[in-house]
Amino acid sequence: MHELSITQAAVETIIERMGATPIRRVTLEIGVLSGVVVDSVRFCFEVIVAGTPLRDAVLDVVETPGRAACRDCTLEFVVEDPRILLCPGCGDADVRVLAGRELRIKSVEVENVCARPAVARTRPEPG
Amino acid sequence: MCATCGCSDEAGTRVIDPEAGGHGHGHDHVHPETKRTVLLEQDILAANDLLAENNRGWLAERAIHAVNLMSSPGSGKTTLLERTIRELGREFPMTVIEGDQETVFDADRIRATGCRVIQVNTGAGCHLDADMLAKALRTLDPPNRSTVFIENVGNLVCPALFDLGEGTRTVIMSVTEGADKPGKYPHMFRTADVVLLNKIDLLPYVDFDVDMFLTALTQVNPRSRVLQMSATGGEGMDDWYGWLRERVGLGPTV
Ligand SMILES: Nc1nc2c(ncn2[C@@H]2O[C@H](COP(=O)(O)OP(=O)(O)OP(=O)(O)O)[C@@H](O)[C@H]2O)c(=O)[nH]1
Ligand SMILES: [Zn+2]
Ligand SMILES: [Zn+2]
Ligand SMILES: [Zn+2]
Numbered sequence: 084m085h086e087l088s089i090t091q092a093a094v095e096t097i098i099e100r101m102g103a104t105p106i107r108r109v110t111l112e113i114g115v116l117s118g119v120v121v122d123s124v125r126f127c128f129e130v131i132v133a134g135t136p137l138r139d140a141v142l143d144v145v146e147t148p149g150r151a152a153c154r155d156c157t158l159e160f161v162v163e164d165p166r167i168l169l170c171p172g173c174g175d176a177d178v179r180v181l182a183g184r185e186l187r188i189k190s191v192e193v194e195n196v197c198a199r200p201a202v203a204r205t206r207p208e209p210g
Numbered sequence: 211m212c213a214t215c216g217c218s219d220e221a222g223t224r225v226i227d228p229e230a231g232g233h234g235h236g237h238d239h240v241h242p243e244t245k246r247t248v249l250l251e252q253d254i255l256a257a258n259d260l261l262a263e264n265n266r267g268w269l270a271e272r273a274i275h276a277v278n279l280m281s282s283p284g285s286g287k288t289t290l291l292e293r294t295i296r297e298l299g300r301e302f303p304m305t306v307i308e309g310d311q312e313t314v315f316d317a318d319r320i321r322a323t324g325c326r327v328i329q330v331n332t333g334a335g336c337h338l339d340a341d342m343l344a345k346a347l348r349t350l351d352p353p354n355r356s357t358v359f360i361e362n363v364g365n366l367v368c369p370a371l372f373d374l375g376e377g378t379r380t381v382i383m384s385v386t387e388g389a390d391k392p393g394k395y396p397h398m399f400r401t402a403d404v405v406l407l408n409k410i411d412l413l414p415y416v417d418f419d420v421d422m423f424l425t426a427l428t429q430v431n432p433r434s435r436v437l438q439m440s441a442t443g444g445e446g447m448d449d450w451y452g453w454l455r456e457r458v459g460l461g462p463t464v
């Protein structure tokens with residue numbers, strides 16, 4: 084199940100970028116042509132985040148649609164089923180995938196913490 | 211003490227900045243929301259892809275051609291390698307990396323041919339990744355201007371997603387599997403440079419429709435070459451050797 088490796092890679096990358104900061108929400112972008120099953124990612128996520136700064140994070144998945152262009156008649160079209168990559172215009176199978184293969188970490192949501200040491204500025208400046 | 215940021219209201223001092231409009235309780239910065247979104251915008255497989263590029267560079271420096279062999283379990287990867295080593299080993303310096311979840315049976319079979327081989331056990335992992343290949347290559351230390359065959363874990367799903375840095379992606383499928391396999395595993399067949407249809411000696415005994423298979427393959431990957439063969443009987447092996455010579459840049463030897 085490659086969803087396990089994929090999810091693991093995503094969690095590791097987030098920890099690498101965010102350190103120990105507790106993460107509240109993770110947004111992943113998974114294209115419909117990526118070959119990754121979103122439900123499996125959700126399942127793996129629950130298991131993998133235990134004991135990490137992501138343990139309380141909610142997982143959001145944005146599923147991006149597939150788009151392809153025909154090399155023959157240049158028509159651009161939406162691909163719903165990754166198994167059928169056929170040009171609806173001329174029926175040719177020689178198509179180039181433009182979008183839908185994404186496997187990306189979009190963003191994370193963290194608790195807001197003060198950027199500045201607050202105490203330093205709590206007294207009025209003299210003058 | 212501010213519950214949001216933990217800073218303290220010392221001696222009741224209040225500094226209110228009307229412009230900030232936040233929760234003016236003694237400090238001049240704003241907490242517009244309690245949560246903050248950090249954009250990461252990073253490919254999940256970026257780490258693997260980077261390692262794969264490193265492997266590609268490592269191989270190119272040494273003029274080594276790596277062939278990734280992928281298939282369902284039992285399609286004939288090891289049998290094909292055994293025969294290829296026996297029949298082409300003298301002409302082509304070659305070594306093998308065997309990826310399996312647990313056993314070393316395949317590595318033992320390759321070793322029996324006299325070819326250098328190392329085994330990578332992936333444990334629970336159902337595919338090789340670029341990091342495993344990097345380590346395997348360092349251990350194997352293949353000679354310059356040689357060919358490294360990588361027998362991936364028998365699985366038509368996961369290896370499709372993981373670039374290893376190989377020069378050729380080969381998918382093997384046998385006539386005992388369904389002719390509709392390309393449509394069922396489009397990702398795997400789409401990434402193939404060459405598809406080997408193996409066990410054609412069994413065609414008279416199974417209801418495998420070769421034309422249907424070729425049509426299904428063309429629909430997901432109109433660019434890949436298809437070579438029909440029997441790794442046990444030897445039929446079609448010359449086409450495979452010819453293809454390898456061309457691909458590896460040796461050209462015809464006779
Ligand atoms: N009839 C026939 N049998 C074959 C052919 N090639 C392989 N086999 C048989 O198929 C079985 C599996 O072959 P292997 O070479 O072990 O397959 P594999 O792809 O390496 O298998 P895994 O490593 O387990 O994924 C063996 O019994 C082979 O003898 C062929 O061309 N024709
Ligand atoms: Zn897998
Ligand atoms: Zn078209
Ligand atoms: Zn094998």
